[in-house]
Amino acid sequence: MEISVGHTPDSDDAFMFYGMFTGKVRSSDFTVNHVIEDIEKLNRKATNPELDVTAVSVHACAYIPGYTILRSGGSFGIGYGPIVTAKKQMTIDEIKKCKIAIPGKMTSAFLLLQLIIGKFDYVEMNFSDIPEAVRNGKVDAGLVIHETQLSYEQEGNVKILDVGKWWDTETNGLPVPLGINVMKTNLGMNTIHKFDQYLQASIEYGLEHLDDAMDYAMQYSRGKPRELIEKFVKMYVNKITVNMGDRGEEAIRRVFEMAKQKNLVPEFTLNIAIK
Numbered sequence: 001m002e003i004s005v006g007h008t009p010d011s012d013d014a015f016m017f018y019g020m021f022t023g024k025v026r027s028s029d030f031t032v033n034h035v036i037e038d039i040e041k042l043n044r045k046a047t048n049p050e051l052d053v054t055a056v057s058v059h060a061c062a063y064i065p066g067y068t069i070l071r072s073g074g075s076f077g078i079g080y081g082p083i084v085t086a087k088k089q090m091t092i093d094e095i096k097k098c099k100i101a102i103p104g105k106m107t108s109a110f111l112l113l114q115l116i117i118g119k120f121d122y123v124e125m126n127f128s129d130i131p132e133a134v135r136n137g138k139v140d141a142g143l144v145i146h147e148t149q150l151s152y153e154q155e156g157n158v159k160i161l162d163v164g165k166w167w168d169t170e171t172n173g174l175p176v177p178l179g180i181n182v183m184k185t186n187l188g189m190n191t192i193h194k195f196d197q198y199l200q201a202s203i204e205y206g207l208e209h210l211d212d213a214m215d216y217a218m219q220y221s222r223g224k225p226r227e228l229i230e231k232f233v234k235m236y237v238n239k240i241t242v243n244m245g246d247r248g249e250e251a252i253r254r255v256f257e258m259a260k261q262k263n264l265v266p267e268f269t270l271n272i273a274i275k
Contacts, residue, residue: 006054019205040104062265067182072200077176081164082109098140103127
């Protein structure tokens, strides 16, 4: 079966799909054509199902009824996650009055920040442009994701709010639900389960062949040093990435419970693949 698979031009996604896309891990069931797009573009594509499988933000699941969440391939923070940066320290009350650059309205980072400070003034931009926009004063603060979580100090900014730590405290240590992979529900649960196992095998292969998988992932380093990219990959490709388990599923359900209570997402049915 030929299927289209969308992922981001990010090193952690590349690491996960290394085994699959290089043919190191094969499947007799699937031939994969991969499509690479920024996460917010993938989120928007998924609202009008184009791709058979795609990476999306967890937040996007409220708007993509045609898809089922896979149990493998998720990006969950373990006590860490997105951060808010600025040129100087601020209180929560000051942050609430800021114009904040965000990496997209459907990103999980945006939803999580709204859970903390409520609705706020924002401007959307590509996540990689946010640190410079903060440094140049185009915005008061920036909601930072991906490897820029690790490089904000080199970019001349300071951390003013740790979204991941807030979630960790608020939920008594549940993993931070950020990104996941989904597959078209109409392909059937048997096909979804088979692809889930295929993706899991690819992730496990990367973890077992760390240096080779990192070499592959470095093509999406955006000029950042290998040491930083390796640290980032190890943060977001972890045991919950291999299989979200009960804790990962609980985290996803919890974030939407909280969001519905604050009217931040519509009512919808959450579809998660069988174990």
